Amino acid sequence: MSIPRHTPVAPTGLRRLAPGTGIDAHRHDEHQIVYAARGVLSVITDRGRWIAPATQAIWVPAGTVHEHRAYGRTDVHLVGLPVSANPLGLEAPAVLAVGPLLRELIIEYTRESGDSAERARLRAVLLDQLRHSPRHPVHLPTPSDTRLAAVCALLNDDPADGRTLSELGAQVGASERTLSRLFRAELHMTFPQWRTQLRLHHALILLAAGTPVTAVAHRCGWASPSAFIDVFRRTFGHTPGRNG
Template identity: 80%
Template sequence: MKVSRHMPHAPTGLRLLPPGGEIDAHHHDDHQIVYAARGVVSVATGEGRWIAPATQAIWIPAGTVHEHRAYGRTDLRLVGLPVTANPLGLDAPAVLAVEPLLRELIVEYTRERGTGAERARLLAVLLDRLRRSPRRPVHLPAPRDPRLAAVCAALHENPADPRGLARLGAEAGASERTLSRLFRAELHMTFPQWRTQLRLHHALILLAEDVPVTAVAHRCGWASASAFIDAFRRAFGDTPGRAKHG
């Protein structure tokens, strides 16, 4: 990750990003909620990548060095929060479900209109709804061991690659047993779990680019569109069609 800019206060407001638009690495002294009301946004840190469609938001704790990337035309809603406002007690980035009321609260609050008292009441309700938001396990952690990194890079290039860990490891110079241990030790998940996360991340990007659901399933390695839809619903709580259209 590039040198980080220090921004003392996390901004609140709307950023319109084109497809592929980026916000360079930075950190601030406040917490921040990152929400794409349209499009898909990813947040990358030294620990990995989090990605969210319009049914999810990303929580970024104060002091976290991070960068943003947009997929599709993205309406990025940013909510800066003081360090005393952490309704979920999170000290690491996380993806959170955004139900309809929370969505409207975020959109209204980021319009930056109304009196100070009105905005304070709006923020209080927003934080109350955020407190009830379930977390979504869609973190894609970053490998450090060069053998593990080589395997992960190969799958990033082709998420539909059907090879098992033994064949992938043969190219990376590591045994299946060693790589299995590294997945658990470094990434805190099994190889199949990590590969599913990777495929879901790529699927969100393709959906934001208007690729049909059936083609997304094929390009990301699912045997059928129905298998992809089931995996997507388990991870994001909704269908790919809703994520696609916001």
């Protein structure tokens, strides 16, 4: 990650990003909600990667060095909040569910029009809705152990790689038992859970580029399109055909 800019106030507003573009590393002294009403957006920190379609938003706590990357033509709605406004008490980035009402509140709040009293009322309702927004574990943590990082890199290069943890371990010089322990200790999930997260990340990126669902399922390693659709629906609340 490049040297971050320091912006004390987290901006509120709409940013339209072209496919493959983003916002370079920066931090601000306020919290921020990052929501892509169109397209798919990822937030990258030294702790990992978070990615969200239009049914989810990403919470970025104050002081977090982060950068954004857009996949597909992306409308990014940014909501800056003072450090006192943290209805979920989150101290690390998180992916939050965005229902229809919260979506409209975010979009309306990021418009430039409206007097201060009206915007204050709108923000109060937005925070109330956010307080009841469930968190989703759509997160790829960054490994520190070199052996674990090597396994993660192999699968990131080819998420359809179907090798077992034992077979991958043989390539990087670590036992299945050691790698399994490292997945739990460093990434706080099992190997199958992490691989599903990785495949969902790649699937969102491919879908944003217009790749057909059947091809996405194949390229990301699912046994069938129906298996992919089932996992996607359970994670994001809608089918991949509706993504974006």
